[in-house]
Amino acid sequence: MTEAKKVIKRPRGKARVVEGKCIACGARCESSCPVQAIEMTDAGEPAVLSDKCIGCVKCVKVCPAQALEMFFTPEELKILDEISKQSGAAELEEELDPEAKALAEKLATYRGVWVFVEQTEGEVAKVSWELIGKGRELADTLGVKLSALVIGEHVEPICLEAFCYGADQAYLVDGVQFRHYRTEAYLKALCRLIATYRPEIILMGATGMGRDLAGAVATVVGTGLTADCTGLAIDDKRNLMQTRPAFGGNIMATIMCDKFRPQMATVRPHVMQMGERVEERHGAIIRVTCPVREEEMLTRVLAIIRDKNEGHVDVAGAEFIVSGGRGMMGKENFALLHQLAEQLGGVVGASRSAVDAGWMPHERQVGQTGKTVRPKIYIACGISGAIQHLVGMQDSDLIIAINRDKDAPIFEVAHYGIVGDLFEVVPAITQRLRSLKQRPQGAERECVNG
Ligand SMILES: Cc1cc2nc3c(=O)[nH]c(=O)nc-3n(C[C@H](O)[C@H](O)[C@H](O)COP(=O)(O)OP(=O)(O)OC[C@H]3O[C@@H](n4cnc5c(N)ncnc54)[C@H](O)[C@@H]3O)c2cc1C
Structure with missing residues (x-):
C-alpha cells in the first residue's frame, strides 16, 4: 500500500x-x-x-x-x-507563476545548437570551424544536435567539411540567388529556417558578414544578440552564458537571453580554439528550399574585387607577431620591429596608442577595438598591458614581453618577461637570430646542445 x-x-x-x-x-x-x-x-x-x-x-x-x-x-x-x-x-x-510556466513551455519548443558557416565564393571563413568546435561543446552539454547552416550556390561540399569538424547535421540552402552574400536573401533564408526548426542557440563569426546578418536576424525574429563574445557556456537552466568585455573592457560581463529564443552570439576570429578535423565523421544534410525572388532583392552583386593592396598584412592570421606600443617613441623606430619580424617570418602589430599616434595603420591594431590574435609567438615591445590590449592577444601560445617597467601588467600574462630597454633588447635578439641563421646547420645544433 x-x-x-x-x-x-x-x-x-x-x-x-x-x-x-x-x-x-x-x-x-x-x-x-x-x-x-x-x-x-x-x-x-x-x-x-x-x-x-x-x-x-x-x-x-x-x-x-x-x-x-x-x-x-x-x-x-x-x-x-x-x-x-x-x-x-x-x-x-x-x-509556478502562470506567466513563468507559459514562458518555460515556449522556450522548451526550441532545441539544438546552430553554427552559421560563412563562405565567400566557396571559401569558408576559419572562424566558422572555430565556432563548430565551441558549438560541439555546447551541444554536448545540452544533449542536443549541432547543426551547420550552409547557404550559397554549389556549397554542398561545405556541409561535408562541417561534419569533419564535428557537426551532426547540416541545413543546406543552395541556389543561384544565394551565390553572393546579400543581407535580404540570407535574412529570409535564415528566418525561415528558424521558424521551421526552432534552434535554441545560433553562433556566427563577428566578421563583416556575421555582424550584418546576426543583427538583421535578431531584429526580425525579436530575440537578443550578444556581439564579440569571448566566452560561451551553459547554465543550469539551459541558458547560454555569453561573456564579453564591457564598459571599455574594464569588466567582463556575462549576458543572458533567458526569455527569448534563439539565443544569438557572435564571436571574433581566433577567440575560440578550432576543433580537430576528423575525415571519417559524417552527418545528415537537410536540404531546405527558400523561395527568394531576384526581383524582390534591392541589391545586386556585379563583381567581387579582391583587395590588391600589396601592403595589406593579415595580423589576425599571423603565426609570429612583434607588436609595438607607445614605448616605441616614434614611427621610425618600428623599423626595429620589422627587422625582428622578418627574422621570425612574422608581421608587426601595434597597440592602440601606437595606432592613435599614427605610427602604424589601424589594420595592425591588436586588442578590443582591433584584431584578436592567437599566434605561436607574440612579442610585446613597449606595451604596458592594458586590459583592452590583453583581450586581443592573451590566448597566444607564447608571449614574450619587453618593458623597462618591471611592474607593467603585460608581465602578468607573459610566459617570458625581459625587463629592459627595448632599444637595446630588440636589436640584440634580431642580431642573435641572424647569426644563428647564418651558421651552418651542424654548428647551430652544437650551439643549441651547448
Ligand atoms: C574602449 C577602449 C578600447 C580600446 N581598445 C584598445 C585596443 O584594441 N588595443 C589596445 O592596444 N588598446 C586599446 N585601448 C587603449 C588601452 O586602454 C591603452 O591605453 C593602450 O593599450 C596603451 O597602449 P601602450 O601599452 O602602447 O601604451 P602605454 O600604456 O603608455 O605603455 C607604454 C609602455 O612602454 C614602456 N616603455 C616605454 N619606453 C620603453 C623602453 N625604452 N623600453 C621598454 N619599455 C618601454 C612603458 O614602461 C609602458 O609600460 C582601448 C581603450 C578603450 C577605452
Whole structure:
C-alpha cells in the first residue's frame, strides 16, 4: 500500500503599500503588475486592489524605495509556519507563476545548437570551424544536435567539411540567388529556417558578414544578440552564458537571453580554439528550399574585387607577431620591429596608442577595438598591458614581453618577461637570430646542445 503524501499549498499573500515610503517614481509598479491590481492615485502613489492581486511579488521587486511589501493573513502565517516546521517532511507544491510556466513551455519548443558557416565564393571563413568546435561543446552539454547552416550556390561540399569538424547535421540552402552574400536573401533564408526548426542557440563569426546578418536576424525574429563574445557556456537552466568585455573592457560581463529564443552570439576570429578535423565523421544534410525572388532583392552583386593592396598584412592570421606600443617613441623606430619580424617570418602589430599616434595603420591594431590574435609567438615591445590590449592577444601560445617597467601588467600574462630597454633588447635578439641563421646547420645544433 502506498502512503499518500501530504501536500501543503504555500500561501502567496497580497501586496500592500508601506505608508510614507513611496517616492512617486513614475508608476513602475503599476506597469509591472500582470493583472492590473495596482491603480495610481492623484498623488502618483499606488493603491493595491487586494481582490485582484495574485501575490506574484513583481511590484515589490521593481519598487526602488521598498514602498511595497507582501502581506499575509494570520491563517496564512500559520500555514507558512507549519511549512517551515515540516520542511523536508511534507512535499511543497511550488505553484509556478502562470506567466513563468507559459514562458518555460515556449522556450522548451526550441532545441539544438546552430553554427552559421560563412563562405565567400566557396571559401569558408576559419572562424566558422572555430565556432563548430565551441558549438560541439555546447551541444554536448545540452544533449542536443549541432547543426551547420550552409547557404550559397554549389556549397554542398561545405556541409561535408562541417561534419569533419564535428557537426551532426547540416541545413543546406543552395541556389543561384544565394551565390553572393546579400543581407535580404540570407535574412529570409535564415528566418525561415528558424521558424521551421526552432534552434535554441545560433553562433556566427563577428566578421563583416556575421555582424550584418546576426543583427538583421535578431531584429526580425525579436530575440537578443550578444556581439564579440569571448566566452560561451551553459547554465543550469539551459541558458547560454555569453561573456564579453564591457564598459571599455574594464569588466567582463556575462549576458543572458533567458526569455527569448534563439539565443544569438557572435564571436571574433581566433577567440575560440578550432576543433580537430576528423575525415571519417559524417552527418545528415537537410536540404531546405527558400523561395527568394531576384526581383524582390534591392541589391545586386556585379563583381567581387579582391583587395590588391600589396601592403595589406593579415595580423589576425599571423603565426609570429612583434607588436609595438607607445614605448616605441616614434614611427621610425618600428623599423626595429620589422627587422625582428622578418627574422621570425612574422608581421608587426601595434597597440592602440601606437595606432592613435599614427605610427602604424589601424589594420595592425591588436586588442578590443582591433584584431584578436592567437599566434605561436607574440612579442610585446613597449606595451604596458592594458586590459583592452590583453583581450586581443592573451590566448597566444607564447608571449614574450619587453618593458623597462618591471611592474607593467603585460608581465602578468607573459610566459617570458625581459625587463629592459627595448632599444637595446630588440636589436640584440634580431642580431642573435641572424647569426644563428647564418651558421651552418651542424654548428647551430652544437650551439643549441651547448
Ligand atoms: C574602449 C577602449 C578600447 C580600446 N581598445 C584598445 C585596443 O584594441 N588595443 C589596445 O592596444 N588598446 C586599446 N585601448 C587603449 C588601452 O586602454 C591603452 O591605453 C593602450 O593599450 C596603451 O597602449 P601602450 O601599452 O602602447 O601604451 P602605454 O600604456 O603608455 O605603455 C607604454 C609602455 O612602454 C614602456 N616603455 C616605454 N619606453 C620603453 C623602453 N625604452 N623600453 C621598454 N619599455 C618601454 C612603458 O614602461 C609602458 O609600460 C582601448 C581603450 C578603450 C577605452
